Amino acid sequence: xxxxxxxxxxxxxxxxxxxxxxxxxxxxxxxxxxxxxxxxxxxxxxxxxxxxxxxxxxxxxxxxxxxxxxxxxxxxxxxxxxxxxxxxxxxxxxxxxxxxxxxxxxxxxxxxxxxxxxxx
Numbered sequence: 001x002x003x004x005x006x007x008x009x010x011x012x013x014x015x016x017x018x019x020x021x022x023x024x025x026x027x028x029x030x031x032x033x034x035x036x037x038x039x040x041x042x043x044x045x046x047x048x049x050x051x052x053x054x055x056x057x058x059x060x061x062x063x064x065x066x067x068x069x070x071x072x073x074x075x076x077x078x079x080x081x082x083x084x085x086x087x088x089x090x091x092x093x094x095x096x097x098x099x100x101x102x103x104x105x106x107x108x109x110x111x112x113x114x115x116x117x118x119x120x
Contacts, residue, residue: 001038010041016114017048019061024048058090061114065097068106 101109
């Protein structure tokens, strides 16, 4: 696999990894900087996705994704986001983020595996 394919894989899996484990996310970021090969990155991603997400890791990933919208959403959308975050309703929150990614055509997020159907 070439570097472009590895970078594409990481782009697509980044928020799903973050949702599961900040520690693994940081490890993979470093592995990408160190130019580790595709197979190693795949293995690290697989290991990350075996982790049980914590409330904190879920919240962190959702907040990172929300950053793409915070300046462009309506007050109603922001209120919905904040209510879902407060209620810790992460599956509905991911659906909202998916809807916003489509609505505002945020390609980076639309291509993220966590927002494609049941990304958890």
